[in-house]
Structure formats: structure tokens, C-alpha cells
Amino acid sequence: MKLTDAEKAMLDGKHGKAKQKAMDLLVRYGEALNAERLVDVKNVAGTWNAGSPAMKPFAEKGMDVVFSKFNLDSDEVVETPQAEVYTCQLIHGIDTQNGHITGVPEEAINRQRQAESYFGRRGVAMFNTCTPYQVGNVPVRGEHCAWMESSAVVYCNGVLGARTNTEGRESTGAASITGKIPYWGFHLDENRLGTHLVDVEVDVDGMMDWGLLGYAVGEVVQEDIPVLSGIRHTPSMIKLKHFGAAAASSGGVEMYHIPGITPEADTIEQAFGKKKPVERIKYGTAERKLAYDNLNSSAQDTAVDFVMLGCPHNSIEQVWTAARLLDGRKLSPNTQLWIFTPRALRDTAELNGYGDIIRKAGAHLMSDTCPAIGRVMPKNTKVVATDSAKQAHYLPAIMKCQTWFGTVDQCVDAALTGRWRGGLP
Amino acid sequence: MSKIVIRGRKVVGGVAEGEAIVTRDTISGWGGIDSSTGTIIERRHELVGRSFKDKVLVFPGAKGSSGYSHYFHLARVAGAAPKAMLFNRMTTKAALGAVVTRVPAMSDFDKDPLSLIETGDWVKVDADRGFVEVTKRTAAE
Numbered sequence: 001m002k003l004t005d006a007e008k009a010m011l012d013g014k015h016g017k018a019k020q021k022a023m024d025l026l027v028r029y030g031e032a033l034n035a036e037r038l039v040d041v042k043n044v045a046g047t048w049n050a051g052s053p054a055m056k057p058f059a060e061k062g063m064d065v066v067f068s069k070f071n072l073d074s075d076e077v078v079e080t081p082q083a084e085v086y087t088c089q090l091i092h093g094i095d096t097q098n099g100h101i102t103g104v105p106e107e108a109i110n111r112q113r114q115a116e117s118y119f120g121r122r123g124v125a126m127f128n129t130c131t132p133y134q135v136g137n138v139p140v141r142g143e144h145c146a147w148m149e150s151s152a153v154v155y156c157n158g159v160l161g162a163r164t165n166t167e168g169r170e171s172t173g174a175a176s177i178t179g180k181i182p183y184w185g186f187h188l189d190e191n192r193l194g195t196h197l198v199d200v201e202v203d204v205d206g207m208m209d210w211g212l213l214g215y216a217v218g219e220v221v222q223e224d225i226p227v228l229s230g231i232r233h234t235p236s237m238i239k240l241k242h243f244g245a246a247a248a249s250s251g252g253v254e255m256y257h258i259p260g261i262t263p264e265a266d267t268i269e270q271a272f273g274k275k276k277p278v279e280r281i282k283y284g285t286a287e288r289k290l291a292y293d294n295l296n297s298s299a300q301d302t303a304v305d306f307v308m309l310g311c312p313h314n315s316i317e318q319v320w321t322a323a324r325l326l327d328g329r330k331l332s333p334n335t336q337l338w339i340f341t342p343r344a345l346r347d348t349a350e351l352n353g354y355g356d357i358i359r360k361a362g363a364h365l366m367s368d369t370c371p372a373i374g375r376v377m378p379k380n381t382k383v384v385a386t387d388s389a390k391q392a393h394y395l396p397a398i399m400k401c402q403t404w405f406g407t408v409d410q411c412v413d414a415a416l417t418g419r420w421r422g423g424l425p
Numbered sequence: 426m427s428k429i430v431i432r433g434r435k436v437v438g439g440v441a442e443g444e445a446i447v448t449r450d451t452i453s454g455w456g457g458i459d460s461s462t463g464t465i466i467e468r469r470h471e472l473v474g475r476s477f478k479d480k481v482l483v484f485p486g487a488k489g490s491s492g493y494s495h496y497f498h499l500a501r502v503a504g505a506a507p508k509a510m511l512f513n514r515m516t517t518k519a520a521l522g523a524v525v526t527r528v529p530a531m532s533d534f535d536k537d538p539l540s541l542i543e544t545g546d547w548v549k550v551d552a553d554r555g556f557v558e559v560t561k562r563t564a565a566e
Contacts, residue, residue: 025524032436032520032530047495054460054499070498073525148491165517168494170525185517223488223516252488252516372456397468398456 001030001182002037010178018081021074022174029171030182039183042085043139043162045132045147046071046172048119049092051104051112059111063118071173083123087176088137089116090149091130091313093374095366101338102366102376124176128368129342131241131313133160136344141263144187146175150252151245151312151390157255159240161263163187166254186255190273192264194227194257196220197277201284204231208407208425210239211389213283214246214253216291220281223252227271231258238315245312246389250294292424295389295405298396299420303334306381307415308395309408310340311370311388316348318408319365323354325412326361332418336378337363340370363415372398385414385422429542429559432535433511435552436520439529442549443508445542445559446480448472451514453489454496454522463505481548482507483538486514487522494521501526509550511538511557531557 003011011027013020026038050059050066058065067080094104094112120126127135130149139145139162147153147164156162165185167175175181185191196217204213217226226247235243235258247253257264257271265271309322319341331337339358341349346367349355358365371377372394377384385404386392392405404414406422414420450471452458457467463478478500487493500506510523510530523530529552538557542548545562 028437028524029521032524033515033517034434034533069502070495073498150489150491153491166491167517168491168521168525170494170498171517171521182517223514394456397466 001027001035007038007180016081017076018072018078019178021068021072021076021078022178025073025170025174026178026180026182030184033182033184035182035184037183038180039144039187040179041144041146041175041181042179043137043143043145044085044087044172044176045090045137045145045149045152046087046167046176047090047092047148047169048115048124049089049112050115051092051094051108053108056111059115063115066115067173070169073170080119080122081177083176085176085179087123088125088127088132089119090132090152091128091369091373093369095368095374098364098366101364102374103379104374104376127342127344129313131342134313134315134345135342144181146172146181148172150248150254151241153254154244154248154256155241157186157192158244158257158262192255193225193273193275194271195224195275195278196226197268197280198226198228199280199282200228200230201282202288205233206407207239207242207387210235210243211246212288212291214243215250215295215389216283216287217281218247218249218251218253221251221253223254225255225257226253227257227259227265227268227277229259229268231261234261238318241312242389249390249393289424292405295392299383299402299404301383301402302420304383304385304404304414304418304420305335306378306384307335307337307411308340308371308384308386308388308391309337309411311372311386311391314339314341316341316345319345319349319354320352321408322412323357325409326363327357329361329416331362331415334418335415337412337415338366339363340366343367371395375399377401385411385420387411427561431538431541431557431559432555433531433557434533435555436530436532437523437528438553440551440553441481441509441529442547443479443481445483445544445546445548446472446475446477447483447539447542447544449485449539451486451488452484454487454494455490455492457489458496458500460496460499461503461505463500463507476505477507478505480507481509481511481550483511483542485539486512487516487518491518493518494525497522498525511550513537513539531555
């Protein structure tokens with residue numbers, strides 16, 4: 001791999017041990033990819049958490065040990081420097097303000113707080129969300145980024161037209177203190193063109209419609225790049241957030257085009273460039289029904305123990321929607337409802353009084369994590385309901401529970417009545 | 426005794442040999458493997474319940490969460506890493522995962538390892554020189 005003089009200087013240790021180790025990792029990684037060179041990045045989203053049980057033995061030796069081993073892949077312990085470029089923390093495993101609800105031990109919460117304070121003052125903005133683009137990290141079109149988190153990556157590429165591959169903990173750690181990442185994959189123009197043309201033949205408008213479309217498309221195209229034709233209603237941010245997360249769960253979609261809506265293609269022709277679609281896919285009534293059935297395949301029992309909203313983390317609009325549905329009502333004594341939103345929006349929701357409404361109904365407003373990432377649910381949960389295709393995809397595998405997928409109205413109804421009465425509208 | 430040779434590109438350098446564990450399903454790190462034992466835990470995965478610890482892992486590629494590299498990293502820390510990795514589809518997840526697992530790894534093959542290697546075959550991986558040598562289990566017996 002070709003390195004610039006500045007990069008060589010880092011690799012030679014002229015800018016300190018940490019940057020040397022970071023550059024060593026980036027070179028190993030770039031060579032593994034067969035990348036020609038590195039590219040400058042000024043926007044990094046990764047994870048510097050230390051609360052998980054696996055991190056415990058390392059965090060007890062100090063946060064520099066966690067950083068060196070897990071954010072740089074360095075055996076030698078180096079002092080954590082200041083981030084070189086704008087960097088933020090994504091979602092992680094622990095809501096440090098809600099241990100009394102989740103049952104996460106105080107010891108783990110304290111460890112996570114230490115990590116936040118240690119890395120926070122070294123330049124990692126503690127957004128603690130899978131949706132950094134909801135709380136101020138909105139890269140512009142063409143901006144090179146180094147992001148983790150599949151639902152954020154697909155939003156970054158598809159909706160914003162910024163450029164990132166799906167990075168990992170070690171590569172974002174190295175990118176944060178060097179401002180470099182391998183120039184490969186989605187950083188290059190030719191790799192951003194469409195591969196599959198999707199003829200959308202049913203009306204796609206509501207949140208559930210967008211989740212089902214994403215789930216169906218991801219299953220077919222896997223890691224490829226779908227181009228949606230036949231979208232008649234301009235989607236809002238929350239619908240695209242839902243669509244991308246679903247497509248990145250059933251498949252590994254990291255980029256897509258909706259000609260006329262997403263920034264890199266005004267027309268279908270432009271979305272494919274000189275390439276021809278490798279496949280043309282139909283999304284009609286049958287495909288929609290199949291996606292719905294797949295998402296609900298783990299569930300049989302209609303007695304719902306737990307309802308989860310907010311995957312990817314809810315926008316303030318979504319928290320408001322849930323609060324209105326709950327206003328003046330009470331949850332079933334047999335059912336719990338947890339609503340997840342970014343930390344910053346949780347503060348807004350509290351200011352707005354939504355937190356009070358939610359708590360009065362017997363539900364909880366939470367942040368920083370989700371049931372799948374934190375592996376936290378109310379005790380003895382057997383049956384879950386959620387409006388998230390992503391969570392419905394992962395929870396049966398990770399938490400071994402039945403999971404219903406439906407609309408936010410159906411989910412709140414389940415929380416209020418204790419019964420799943422959903423269905424495909 | 427006949428040996429099959431497959432040529433490919435070095436992803437991570439080094440030489441290793443061991444028994445193959447082969448799957449046609451892509452592998453997820455987070456939610457897909459138990460890092461402490463190297464066991465595949467994904468419910469509908471072909472290898473569910475089987476461990477790649479100390480084996481030559483032959484698979485199509487990585488999928489799922491960006492936690493992929495971290496979970497393979499933890500598997501190495503726990504002593505549950507595979508001996509080597511051979512995979513077809515190059516992605517950032519698969520590349521970084523191989524790098525932090527720090528075992529010989531290869532990709533971009535001239536012949537498909539998935540159709541030539543079966544679980545139980547003895548596989549020698551020389552990533553530095555870019556070749557894989559397969560001794561069929563039946564031939565060795």
C-alpha cells in the first residue's frame with residue numbers, strides 16, 4: 001500500500017506510540033483489503049465502551065488497556081491520545097441511568113461511566129446512539145467517513161451520500177486518532193452504483209410498509225445495492241431509518257438509491273451508471289406478505305410480556321407518537337414497555353413532558369442501548385412485540401424469545417392490553 | 426496420495442495447518458459466535474453448535490453487525506480462534522476480522538475452496554506464498 005510522507009511518519013513513530021500502532025493496524029487492514037492507499041476522514045463513529053463483561057478484566061487494568069487492545073489491536077499498552085478528527089460513540093450495552101430497570105449491575109455501570117468520562121475528554125462525543133445523524137452528526141454528500149453500525153452506515157451512504165464502509169471497533173479507533181481509513185469499497189465512485197432494480201408494485205407509505213420493503217429487499221440482494229423504482233410517496237427521515245435498518249438485517253445492504261429522492265441518482269439510469277442491473281426484482285403483495293410472515297415466524301403466543309420501541313433509536317417525533325398513544329392510559333400489569341431514543345433526545349423528551357406521560361402509563365423512556373445490544377429485557381420475558389424489523393430479526397436469536405412485529409399502534413395496544421392483536425393491514 | 430492445491434491472495438500472512446471446518450453460510454460475529462469457545466450460535470446456521478477453535482475455517486464471508494471484528498478479536502483473546510481463515514467474498518468486516526484474529530488468511534482464489542474442501546480434510550495454508558494444500562480425509566485414511 002502506498003503511504004504519504006505524513007502517513008509514513010506516523011508509522012515510524014514520529015507522532016507517538018498510539019498513532020504508530022494505529023497506522024500499523026491501518027496498513028495491515030488496508031493490505032488485507034488490497035487497498036491502494038488510505039484516504040483522509042474527518043468523521044468517525046465507533047465504540048469505546050468498557051461496560052460489557054468481556055471488557056471487565058481489561059478495564060480493571062485501566063482504560064488505556066481497553067483502548068490499546070480493542071481500539072487499536074495493539075499488544076503494547078499506549079496512552080490514549082486526543083482524537084485527531086470529529087469522533088462519536090455509537091450505541092453500546094448499558095443505559096447508565098436505568099440500571100434499576102434493566103438489572104445491569106452497578107459495577108458494570110460504573111465501569112461504563114469511567115469509560116465515558118475517560119474517552120469523552122479525549123474527544124469522543126458520547127452520543128451513545130445507533131443514529132448519530134439524529135443528534136447532529138450529519139456528514140455532507142461526498143464526505144469520507146469511518147462509521148460502524150450497519151443501520152448508520154446504510155443511512156450515511158444511501159440517504160446522505162457520504163462515504164463509509166462498515167468499519168469495526170479497531171479500525172474506527174485507529175481512524176479517530178490518525179484521520180485515515182483504507183481507500184476501498186464505498187469510498188470509490190464505481191462501487192456506489194446500483195446492482196439490482198426493484199420494481200415496487202405496492203403502495204409504500206407508512207412506517208411498517210418501509211420496514212417490510214427493507215426486509216424483503218435485503219433478503220434478496222444481500223450485500224448488493226438495490227435501486228427502488230415505483231416509490232410514490234416521499235419518505236421522511238424515520239422511514240428511511242427504518243428501511244435501511246431492515247435491509248441491513250435480513251441482508252447486508254450498505255448503500256441504496258431511490259432515484260429522485262436519495263442524492264446520488266435523479267434517474268434509474270444514473271443509479272446504475274454504465275452498469276446494467278444484475279437482476280430485476282418484483283416487490284408486490286406476495287413479497288410484502290412473505291416479509292411480514294418471516295418477521296413474525298418466531299411468534300405464536302399472543303400474551304405479550306414486553307414491548308420494545310426505538311430500534312434504530314426513536315426520533316423525538318416517534319417518542320411523541322408513543323406518548324400520545326399512552327397519554328392517560330395504563331399498561332397491562334403483565335406487560336412492560338421500554339422506549340429507546342438517543343440520550344440527547346431523551347433530554348428533549350423530558351423537557352417536553354413526554355417522559356412524564358410515558359412513566360405515568362407505567363412505561364420507561366431509555367437511551368444508550370437496546371435489548372439486542374445490551375442483552376437486557378424484563379425478567380422472564382418469553383414474548384416480545386416491536387415495531388422494528390431489525391429487532392424482530394435479532395431478538396429471537398439473541399434473547400431466545402418469540403417476537404411479534406407490527407405497527408407502533410399495534411405495539412402500544414399490546415402493551416396496554418397484554419395481548420397481541422396485530423396483523424398485516 | 427493426491428493433494429489439491431488452490432492458489433489465492435494473502436489477506437493475513439503466515440503458515441498454519443489443521444483440520445477444516447467448512448460452511449456455505451456466511452458468518453456473523455455479534456450474535457453469530459460465542460467468542461469464549463469459538464462456537465457458532467446463530468439459530469439457523471449450518472454449523473450451529475460447532476466450534477471453529479483450532480480448525481481451518483472455510484466460509485463464504487462475513488455478514489451482520491459491524492461488531493464482527495470485535496467478536497473474532499475476543500475469540501483470539503479467549504484462545505478460541507481458528508488456525509486459519511479462507512473466505513471468498515472480501516468485505517471490510519471479513520478483512521478486519523481476519524486482521525485482528527491474527528491467523529493466516531486468504532481470499533481471491535483460483536478455485537472455489539467451498540467446493541473442494543470438506544469438513545475433516547487436512548488443510549495447509551501458506552498465506553505468504555499464496556497457496557492452500559488440501560489432503561482429503563478419505564485419501565488419508
